[in-house]
Amino acid sequence: MEIIVETKSEGGHLVLYVHDTVNDKRILILRDNAAGRIMLTRGVKYRFEWRVWSLQSASYHIYAEVVPSHPAFPLFDWPEEFQEALYKEAHNDGGGFYFTL
Amino acid sequence: MKKNYLILFVFLCLLPNYLLSQVVDNSVPQELIDTTLSHDKEQLQTAKFYSPFGMNLLSNFVSNISLSSAFNQGENGKVELKYNDNWLTIGLMADQKISSEASEATLLGLQGLSPGTTVGLSLQKLFWRASVSNSSFNNFQKAKESYAARNNIKDPRLLTYQEILSRGNETERKLVRNIMLRSPFFVNVNYAITKTSHTYVSDSTSLLETSREHLAPSFSVSVGMPLNTGEKFNSYLAFGYNYTVSYASGNEVTLISPFGTSGNFISQDIVFGEPVRQSDNIVNVEYRSNIKVATNNDKSVFLGIAPLASYSFDTERLAISLPVYFINGVTDDGKPTGLQGGLRIGYLTSTQSGEFSSLKEGLTTQLIVSVPFDVFGNLKQ
Numbered sequence: 001m002e003i004i005v006e007t008k009s010e011g012g013h014l015v016l017y018v019h020d021t022v023n024d025k026r027i028l029i030l031r032d033n034a035a036g037r038i039m040l041t042r043g044v045k046y047r048f049e050w051r052v053w054s055l056q057s058a059s060y061h062i063y064a065e066v067v068p069s070h071p072a073f074p075l076f077d078w079p080e081e082f083q084e085a086l087y088k089e090a091h092n093d094g095g096g097f098y099f100t101l
Numbered sequence: 102m103k104k105n106y107l108i109l110f111v112f113l114c115l116l117p118n119y120l121l122s123q124v125v126d127n128s129v130p131q132e133l134i135d136t137t138l139s140h141d142k143e144q145l146q147t148a149k150f151y152s153p154f155g156m157n158l159l160s161n162f163v164s165n166i167s168l169s170s171a172f173n174q175g176e177n178g179k180v181e182l183k184y185n186d187n188w189l190t191i192g193l194m195a196d197q198k199i200s201s202e203a204s205e206a207t208l209l210g211l212q213g214l215s216p217g218t219t220v221g222l223s224l225q226k227l228f229w230r231a232s233v234s235n236s237s238f239n240n241f242q243k244a245k246e247s248y249a250a251r252n253n254i255k256d257p258r259l260l261t262y263q264e265i266l267s268r269g270n271e272t273e274r275k276l277v278r279n280i281m282l283r284s285p286f287f288v289n290v291n292y293a294i295t296k297t298s299h300t301y302v303s304d305s306t307s308l309l310e311t312s313r314e315h316l317a318p319s320f321s322v323s324v325g326m327p328l329n330t331g332e333k334f335n336s337y338l339a340f341g342y343n344y345t346v347s348y349a350s351g352n353e354v355t356l357i358s359p360f361g362t363s364g365n366f367i368s369q370d371i372v373f374g375e376p377v378r379q380s381d382n383i384v385n386v387e388y389r390s391n392i393k394v395a396t397n398n399d400k401s402v403f404l405g406i407a408p409l410a411s412y413s414f415d416t417e418r419l420a421i422s423l424p425v426y427f428i429n430g431v432t433d434d435g436k437p438t439g440l441q442g443g444l445r446i447g448y449l450t451s452t453q454s455g456e457f458s459s460l461k462e463g464l465t466t467q468l469i470v471s472v473p474f475d476v477f478g479n480l481k482q
Contacts, residue, residue: 013188013227013229013285015229015231017231017232019232026232031187031188032187032188047238048258049232049233049238051229051231051232051282053229053231053284053285055327055337055391056391074256076258076259078258078259079259080259089393091263092282092284093261093262093263093282094231094233094261094262094282095241095258095259095260095261095262096238096241097242097245097257097258098242
């Protein structure tokens with residue numbers, strides 16, 4: 001089982017982490033416009049976290065899915081499907097959640 | 102129109118460098134770099150202490166061509182090419198001094214760099230400890246759960262810190278308000294070489310003029326950081342150190358001599374003595390801020406200010422400059438559009454005697470016109 005993540009950033013900076021909380025280790029780091037995948041282990045608690053920052057307007061998009069699909073991680077499409085998060089001015093934001101397969 | 106041709110010419114001169122290297126970009130600090138010829142002491146002094154145009158301690162984020170005018174002291178044409186990837190900005194810069202009488206600017210001649218040309222390479226890296234602490238992250242989860250339950254949010258995973266801060270209730274905002282969302286900081290390293298040409302007389306009997314060219318290196322390192330965190334911030338503070346080598350010309354004198362037996366006299370300005378190599382250690386502090394002043398067709402118009410103070414330990418001189426830029430709107434993805442114009446006001450004084458120069462003696466002004474462009478198509482920030 002693995003997680004596939006894709007990030008897009010225009011005008012600002014984005015960083016995304018997948019953190020293994022059991023071993024206290026970042027297993028995936030993506031910056032700005034990037035794509036990556038990493039194997040996940042059942043029963044391990046993961047932390048999915050992202051941050052966005054810019055001194056000007058910027059837009060971002062994050063897409064993530066677990067294959068094969070798993071009810072503990074429904075398809076993730078931020079801010080929403082086929083949309084980009086648009087920040088019109090300087091910003092410093094982010095989000096995240098825990099998940100266990 | 103003549104200036105447009107000069108800008109185009111400067112760009113075309115630099116294009117082969119880009120094609121060869123495929124690495125690019127931005128600004129190299131110009132402070133205290135002598136880019137002038139030896140005949141104009143006033144010009145020499147000005148060029149030594151003021152960046153002709155462009156950014157100082159931090160790199161430009163956008164490739165650009167710019168032209169600055171110091172009124173009767175001639176112009177500078179400058180090209181900055183840059184490439185951003187994985188939070189590293191690699192830049193190549195070329196700056197050509199254009200005298201007030203020149204009709205063209207030549208960056209590269211048959212024997213390499215032309216006098217008055219500065220070329221530089223810069224590396225700028227963004228560092229960001231973006232992850233929040235476990236306790237802060239757990240507080241955010243609690244706030245999200247509460248907010249999502251109150252508002253029937255189907256997928257709370259999509260909620261962000263700022264959404265809770267702007268729309269949450271007092272309890273939810275309180276949980277998120279104290280979370281430290283760190284901003285990135287930048288480290289910038291520059292290396293540049295300036296070619297200078299000096300014409301001087303070393304023999305007072307024959308008055309034979311000699312011309313020599315020198316390559317003057319410059320190295321600088323700086324750190325820049327956003328001043329405020331949270332939702333409201335749009336300014337930087339940067340600190341830098343700069344080591345430069347320059348060549349100072351000798352004293353200029355005017356000789357008056359008989360013109361044959363006609364009974365008339367002619368005068369001739371000459372520089373006595375070889376140029377002297379000087380090194381300088383400079384510290385800089387720069388503040389930069391964009392102030393939104395208007396909205397034009399849904400595009401924000403900004404007034405950019407970037408006051409810079411430089412102190413030279415070797416020559417004991419203080420320079421203060423206040424560039425004011427008018428940024429005529431940005432696109433939806435944040436890139437500046439159209440011509441960027443501005444004015445740079447500078448003040449230079451010696452601190453040796455303890456008395457500062459008067460405003461009349463120390464004040465300089467420059468006009469700046471810059472055209473941002475995306476030479477790579479895949480410009481990323």
